Amino acid sequence: MSARRPSAFFLGGRHLSEAASLALLVPFALLLVVVFLLPLGTLLHESLLVPAPTLEHYERVFAQPVYLRVMWRTLRIAFYVTLVALLLGYPLAYVMSRSGGLKLGLMAAAVLLPLWTSVLVRTYAWMVLLQRNGLVNEGLTGLGFVDAPIRLLYTEGAVVLAMSHVLLPFMVLPVFSALKGIPDDYPRAAQMLGASGWSTFREVIWPLSLPGVVSGCLMVFLLALGFFITPALIGGPQQMMIATLVSQQVREMLNWPFAGALVGVLLAFVLALTIAFNRFIRLERFVGTRS
Amino acid sequence: MARNAVNSEGRVAVHDLVKRFGSVAAVDGVSLDVAAGEFVALLGPSGSGKTTILMAIAGFEYPTSGRVEIGGEDVTWAPANKRNLGMVFQRYTLFPHMSVAENIAFPLKMRGIGRVERERRALAALETVRLAGYGERRTNQLSGGQQQRIALARAIVYQPRVLLMDEPLSALDKNLREEMQLEIKHLQQQLGITVVFVTHDQTEAMTMADRVAVLDLGRLQQVGAPRDLYEAPATPFVAGFIGETNFLPGRAVAAAAAGETLAVDLDGGGRVAAVAVDRLAAGAALRLAVRPERVRLAPSAGGLGGTVVEAIYAGVATTLIAELGGERRVRARIAAGTGERNWSDGEAVDVSWRPEDARAFAAGAAG
Numbered sequence: 001m002s003a004r005r006p007s008a009f010f011l012g013g014r015h016l017s018e019a020a021s022l023a024l025l026v027p028f029a030l031l032l033v034v035v036f037l038l039p040l041g042t043l044l045h046e047s048l049l050v051p052a053p054t055l056e057h058y059e060r061v062f063a064q065p066v067y068l069r070v071m072w073r074t075l076r077i078a079f080y081v082t083l084v085a086l087l088l089g090y091p092l093a094y095v096m097s098r099s100g101g102l103k104l105g106l107m108a109a110a111v112l113l114p115l116w117t118s119v120l121v122r123t124y125a126w127m128v129l130l131q132r133n134g135l136v137n138e139g140l141t142g143l144g145f146v147d148a149p150i151r152l153l154y155t156e157g158a159v160v161l162a163m164s165h166v167l168l169p170f171m172v173l174p175v176f177s178a179l180k181g182i183p184d185d186y187p188r189a190a191q192m193l194g195a196s197g198w199s200t201f202r203e204v205i206w207p208l209s210l211p212g213v214v215s216g217c218l219m220v221f222l223l224a225l226g227f228f229i230t231p232a233l234i235g236g237p238q239q240m241m242i243a244t245l246v247s248q249q250v251r252e253m254l255n256w257p258f259a260g261a262l263v264g265v266l267l268a269f270v271l272a273l274t275i276a277f278n279r280f281i282r283l284e285r286f287v288g289t290r291s
Numbered sequence: 292m293a294r295n296a297v298n299s300e301g302r303v304a305v306h307d308l309v310k311r312f313g314s315v316a317a318v319d320g321v322s323l324d325v326a327a328g329e330f331v332a333l334l335g336p337s338g339s340g341k342t343t344i345l346m347a348i349a350g351f352e353y354p355t356s357g358r359v360e361i362g363g364e365d366v367t368w369a370p371a372n373k374r375n376l377g378m379v380f381q382r383y384t385l386f387p388h389m390s391v392a393e394n395i396a397f398p399l400k401m402r403g404i405g406r407v408e409r410e411r412r413a414l415a416a417l418e419t420v421r422l423a424g425y426g427e428r429r430t431n432q433l434s435g436g437q438q439q440r441i442a443l444a445r446a447i448v449y450q451p452r453v454l455l456m457d458e459p460l461s462a463l464d465k466n467l468r469e470e471m472q473l474e475i476k477h478l479q480q481q482l483g484i485t486v487v488f489v490t491h492d493q494t495e496a497m498t499m500a501d502r503v504a505v506l507d508l509g510r511l512q513q514v515g516a517p518r519d520l521y522e523a524p525a526t527p528f529v530a531g532f533i534g535e536t537n538f539l540p541g542r543a544v545a546a547a548a549a550g551e552t553l554a555v556d557l558d559g560g561g562r563v564a565a566v567a568v569d570r571l572a573a574g575a576a577l578r579l580a581v582r583p584e585r586v587r588l589a590p591s592a593g594g595l596g597g598t599v600v601e602a603i604y605a606g607v608a609t610t611l612i613a614e615l616g617g618e619r620r621v622r623a624r625i626a627a628g629t630g631e632r633n634w635s636d637g638e639a640v641d642v643s644w645r646p647e648d649a650r651a652f653a654a655g656a657a658g
Binding site: 183185186188189190191192193194195196199203204207208 | 370372376382
């Protein structure tokens with residue numbers, strides 16, 4: 001057996017050779033290009049350049065009140081969903097970050113289990129709960145809070161509720177890891193310096209958890225903007241969101257250029273938001289919260 | 292910011308403190324009284340209970356039994372934020388989302404002090420720790436030593452009655468640590484503040500503290516001035532933990548009360564004189580403790596005869612290891628410049644010491 005230098009491909013230790021990292025990235029890059037960038041490019045291409053360069057489809061998005069209303073509703077619902085997920089998710093993440101063992105395991109399972117269940121199943125579950133003769137209405141009438149079943153399904157509130165439930169893990173996980181990353185010494189030091197429990201939270205824990213809050217909010221908001229199944233089933237036609245509109249344009253109207261324009265607008269908005277928030281996070285780290 | 296005539300406000304006392312975690316007693320009946328303006332170090336190996344005692348004083352641990360008093364007031368069950376103590380932690384605890392000045396002003400803000408006054412006092416505290424002009428810096432732009440100095444400024448800016456320090460220098464390198472030890476000591480004297488300082492480093496404890504409390508396995512071994520601990524250790528543990536000590540087993544020839552000189556028959560042969568620390572009955576088993584620098588060496592003359600097995604030259608001192616037979620080894624230290632002769636391996640040597648330099652502990656004594 002001759003002693004050989006290890007090939008340059010497999011370097012020992014923590015560092016990858018350039019060639020190795022490139023090779024390991026190829027499958028993902030291929031997937032990204034073939035199933036994401038190419039279709040998206042085609043769609044945008046259709047919306048802008050076919051048959052001749054035009055902004056006509058984009059003008060239509062902004063000129064027609066019905067489309068503006070869909071966009072506005074999409075933004076509003078995504079905002080409410082983010083808010084509800086934050087209000088439900090932060091306290092949960094906070095308790096989780098201060099628990100261990102079985103308690104933490106159970107809470108983590110409660111948060112993650114829905115993620116492992118199909119969105120479709122969860123959405124149907126909400127429909128069963130919220131329909132005219134559903135559990136919620138039966139409970140309300142049975143207890144005498146209302147005389148007749150009230151309309152729950154196909155309302156904006158129902159869409160927000162169901163979407164918040166589906167998207168909650170995406171809020172809880174980043175907030176949890178941000179809270180978990182705050183060393184015990186910080187709240188201890190704050191207390192020692194005279195801060196009450198509430199002041200410790202407001203002045204130390206909350207600001208230090210902000211990066212997690214921002215990424216959780218961003219994640220939930222962006223996912224909510226493009227959400228399809230839940231709003232389509234629970235919201236019905238009256239509560240149409242942009243993804244449903246795109247699907248309608250493609251499948252029913254066969255209007256690919258216009259669908260492309262809708263996707264383009266959504267994409268531009270999402271990119272702008274991501275960049276803005278990234279800047280905010282970096283700024284946050286650099287400047288800190290002013291008292 | 293010179294201030295603060297020493298008053299009883301800063302007195303710290305723990306009485307019969309016990310803290311159990313499950314069946315393990317981390318602190319097992321410790322009583323300690325720290326006078327106002329005094330600098331006391333809690334010294335011990337890990338698991339000795341020193342940090343638990345500090346946490347009970349700070350209000351982060353509640354004792355299983357016993358009492359904590361600050362300024363004569365029972366604070367055993369008071370929450371940490373109501374005790375008005377200052378504390379510097381082992382790890383850097385400057386809030387990363389605040390500037391240096393905001394960090395220092397934080398405790399003042401918590402006390403409802405106005406912005407202008409906060410800024411004025413934060414600047415004064417910065418000057419006290421010799422970091423004037425650092426107020427606008429981010430905490431991650433500071434070195435470890437600077438961070439601990441800012442933490443110190445933050446802990447004294449509200450003029451607490453007591454300053455607690457939990458191994459604040461352990462993360463710093465040796466030179467900086469020694470510099471900071473003196474700096475903290477001088478600051479403490481200037482402010483007249485009470486300091487309770489936890490450390491596992493005996494040199495640090497002896498350099499800084501007026502009195503050192505030595506702990507082992509949750510029990511207080513001895514409290515005293517550094518010189519007393521070194522020259523008159525009360526237990527074998529203290530003798531072994533502070534500085535270096537030769538231990539030799541033996542038996543008392545005749546009964547002796549504590550403080551009396553007695554004759555000792557060493558196990559393995561030889562009769563020597565020593566001072567009894569504990570009361571010893573005739574024939575009682577004991578452990579003899581002798582500091583290496585108290586051991587005298589002479590060419591073989593029929594006393595405790597042995598052989599030099601190793602001579603270790605280390606500049607300021609040379610350490611000789613002599614074998615006395617029967618697995619017994621004695622270390623002797625010869626300071627440089629004393630004109631002592633050089634010894635070499637294999638040379639016959641006669642080992643002796645003055646009776647007052649050998650301390651006899653009852654063999655059952657703790658440690």
